Amino acid sequence: MGLLFKWTFRLFLLVSALAVAALLLVYYFASRSLPDYDASHTVPGLSGEVEIIRNTAGVPHIFAADDNDVFYGLGFAHAQDRLWQMTMLRRTAQGRLSELFGARTLQIDKLIRRLDLYGLAQRSVAAQDASTRSALEAYAAGVNAWLRIVNQEALGRGAPEFFIFSPQIAPWQPADSIAVVKIMGLQLSGHLEEEVIRARASLLLPPERVRDLLPDAPGAGIAALEYASLFEGAALPRYAANTTPPKDPISPVPDRGLAGASNAFAAAPERSAAGGTLLANDPHLGLSAPSIWYLARLDLATGGVMGGTIPGMPIVLSGRSDKVGWGVTSAYVDDQDIFIERLNPDDPEEYETPEGFKSFETRQSIIQIADAPSETITMRWSENGPVLPETQYNLGAITPLGHEAALGWTLLTDQNTSIQAGLKIMRAQSKEEVIAAAEDYVAPAQNLTIVDETGIAMKTIGHIPQRDVRHQSEGRIPAPGWIETNRWQGVMPYGTNPEFIDPDGGILGNTNNKAVDRPFPNHVSHHYGDTQRVQRWRRLMLNRQVHTRDSFVEAQLDTVSFTARALLPLIAADLWFTGEAAPDGSPERRRQRALELMAGWNGEMSEHLPEPLIYAAWLRALQTRLIRDELGPLESEFSHVEPLFIERVFRNADGANVWCDVLQSAPKETCSDISRFALDDALVWLTEKYGPAIESWRWGDAHEATHDHQVLGTIPLLSAFVNIRQSTSGGDNTLMRGRTSGKGADPFQNVHAAGYRGVYDFGDPDSSLFILSTGQSGHPLSRHYDDLGVLWRRGEYIPMSLDPELARAGALGITKLVPAP
Structure with a gap:
């Protein structure tokens, strides 16, 4: 027995030693790709010496x-710190x-090939002016210089991910930077999904109920159209089909409700305590490790420029120079339309146009698949744009038989000069020069908030489609592509894009809210990303006669929900302080305790x-109870609470309280009944998940920020090292x-938030503040992988x-790039 124990122990020690040796070997190879920030390199392609001071x-x-x-x-710096991220974007x-x-x-x-994003990027290189092409070529040369050093000095393939996925890394090209713009455009755009969901809802509901569920942002609007009326006689057997596949974390296509968002606000000198303009900006994107953002100066x-860049592009997207500051917010311009193309019944390779049937443009593309045979797809384009398959965006649910979508x-152009605009903005010396430079910007459309030393401005930049006033759906839902009045007639002149310069009140801002109220076809959009945050922002801005850098920071970090304050008095009006005390442990007592806390x-x-x-779970359960019986499978597409819908129902706007009655039940339920049932549903779910002690529940336990590595974050064991999870405040609104x-x-879980925050004070320029949601490095072994994330979570910044x-004076290291002889 002793001999068995002795050999078992020796075997255990041997296995442990081998495991430790293997881990040390993995660490050695992985750490080889950690860049030395205090080194000198002789590189080709420079006209003079470069210093990179970190x-x-x-x-x-x-x-x-x-x-x-x-x-x-x-x-060079982007490639040192984010090589894997850059190659994944490309x-x-x-x-x-x-x-x-x-x-x-x-x-x-398949989707990306059909959109031809990279082909369009390659053809867009020729559209750039000479200065922009030179900048793109110089940037690409810097990336390639680091690749050359990695290969020559065997620096761990440049990133640890390349040991698991080890493709040959092609040299960076100017087109690659333009392609990154197009991927960002895909992540920031959501009108396509909104058109589809509105069409699907209109196939199930009368127009007035569609207007409840998907209301226009407050202001002038029209009732929702009935989608089926646009395709009379066409068979639509899949009206309510729910074909949404599970989303891969690698996918650049955002879930509905998770397209781009942001806040930006500015104060003129007369509204600033220090006498200089103020600007705050926090763009919102899907959280990841590392963040999509990267700080640079x-x-x-x-003059000097500093702020947030995106690895792969040679521009500061949000930041400041010594003369000008600028910030971006998603403008929610309606720059996407689905056109339903009618096929020729005698030849499905032809589609109908106003002039008759015409052949699709076609091209084949071969997709190589790891550990499987390659697949060839046929890409098709109509005059209106690329044809998408029924499996994408649930298009199969709204495409009649004998038709294609x-x-x-606006992003699908080979004349995209958005990077050219970005380079000009960085060199601008006034807000007027910034506005003029932004005319070159194409897509995705943004609201650009600008300050200079004397004033403030906001301009919507990017192409806005010019639609015919007789357009059948006004771009709200897919429309017949063979009818001339449904087709785009180019883009609107840049001068007609919304613009605000030096307003009398001295304050400007945007939270993805509706900025202008103009009739179709000059409307900009029917759908906006916010109707709620803007109300809280207005309150904070009006509470002070003058603002400071700290008050702007306070507004950026504000966690008070206007939505909760507005909705709770409606949904709990008949529940608070009613009835006698219930026995401890009973569902009624649990409900009373929750209502006491909420009051x-x-x-x-x-x-x-x-x-x-409690509030979030209650509202979620309430919306589910309201819409489940009317929408059936489509209910799962409404995964976030729609505040305007809840308000319309409980205010009975245009008879909207009919949503409260459950169609399949004999009794007639009131909205108070449904609210009480929903609260009980929520409390049961919360008790099962977090235990019976209501006072011990924490929003932060449920609202963890998920900075996950797109690839390694799904691998067991590795995920514990590369994913960053943090308890966070705040919420949807x-x-x-x-x-x-x-x-x-x-x-x-918190999956979409401000990966970058910046506050710029032109009264005290050196006090400008910045922060990222993770860190500068994309290398999990670097101390800069998550160091800024700790500050971000606490609401802190770095100067x-x-x-x-x-x-x-505070250099961590100085990298010198010396031109090769």
Whole structure:
């Protein structure tokens, strides 16, 4: 027995030693790709020396005598810290994910190939002016210089992910940077899904009930149209089909309700305590590790520029120079339309146009698939845009037999000069110059909030489709593509895009809300990303005569829900303080205790409180009870609470309280009944998930921010090292927005939030503040992988200055790039 124990122990020690040795070997190879920030490299393609000075947060300050050398340095720094992320963005735009991930990403590749995003990017290179092409080429040369060093010095393939997925890394090209713009456009666009969901809802509901469920943003509007009336005589057997496939975390296509969002607001000098303009900006995107954002400071001939960049592009998208500051918010311009193309019954390769039948443009494309045979797809285009298959975006549910769906989208152009606009904005010396430079911007449409030393402005930038006033659906739902009046007639002149310059009140801002109220076809959009946050923002802005950097930070981090304050008095009006005390432990007592807590709550979505969790679960259960019997399978598409819908129902706007009566039941339920049932549903679910002690529930336990690595984050064991999870405050409708997933076992996880925050004070330029949601590095072994995320979660920032001496004084390391002889 002793001998058996002895050999078992020795075997255990041997296995343990081998495991430790294997881990050390893995660590050694993985750590080889950690860049040395204090090194000198001789590289080709430079006209002079470049210094990349990294501060203690890993933020590069890039100095050179020539602007193109500065862009070279930015490409080098991006590649050092985010090489895997950059190659994934490029591979996504090329429709080549399946070469690495096999059949799981095949549908993504098929969609991207049909949109021809990379082909359009390649053809757009010729549309750039000479200065922009030079900048793109210099940036690409900087990326490729780092790739060359990685290969020559065997630096762990550049990123640890390449040991698991080890494709050959092709040199970076100028078209790759333009392709990244197009992928960002895909992530920021949601009108296509809105058209489809409105069409599907109209096939089940009368127009007035569609208007309840999908109301226009407050202001002038028209009733929803009946989709079936546009295709009389066409068989639509799949009216309510629910064909949404599970979303792969690699997919760039956002779930409905998770397209781009942001906040930006500015104060003129007369509304600023320090006498200089103020600007705050926090763009919202899907959370990931690393963040899509990367901080940088560029020393250009026209002055220093600093702020948020996206690896793969040589521009500061949101930031400031010594003269100008700018921030971006998703404008929700209706720049997408689905056109239903009628096929020739005698030849399905032809579709109907106003001039008769015409052949589709076709091209074949081969998709290589890891561990499976390659697949060839036929890509087709009509005059209105690329034809999409029924399996994408639930198009099969609204496409009549004998028809196909084509997508019109301003992003689908080979004349995309958006990067050209970004480069001009960085060099602008006034808000007027910024507005003029932004005319080159194409897509995705944004609201650009601008400040200079004297004033403030906001301009919607990007192409807005010009529609005919006789358009059958006004772009709300898919329309027949063979009718001339449904087709686009180019784009609207840039001068007609909404614009606000130096308003009398001295305050400007946008939370993705409706900015202008103009009749169709000059309407900009019927659908906006916010009707709620803007109400809280207005309150905070009007509460002060003058603002400071700190008051702007306070507004950025505000977690009070206007929505909760507005809806709770409606849905709980007949429930608060009614009835006698119920026995302890009974469902009635649990409901009374929850209502007592809610009655004393001020709407603050604090991670430490139980009230936000009760509120969120209650509203979710309430909406489900209201719509489930009318929508059936389509109910799952409404995964987030629609505040205007709930308000219309409980205010009985245009008879909307009919939603409260359950169609399948004999009794006639009131809205108070449904509200009480929903609260009980929510409390049962919460008790099962978080235990019976209501006071111990915490919103932060449910509202964890999910900064997950898109690829390694799904691998057991590795996920514990590469995914970053944090308890967070905020919610769907707070200024510090933490959009919930709305699906699965954890529907309140924070999956979409401000990956970047910046506050710029032109009264004290060196006090400008910045933060990222993770860290500068994409390398899981780097201390800069998640160091900024700790500050982000606490609502803290880091300072950045345009003073080069301050950058040198606190340098973590200085990388020198010396031109090769």
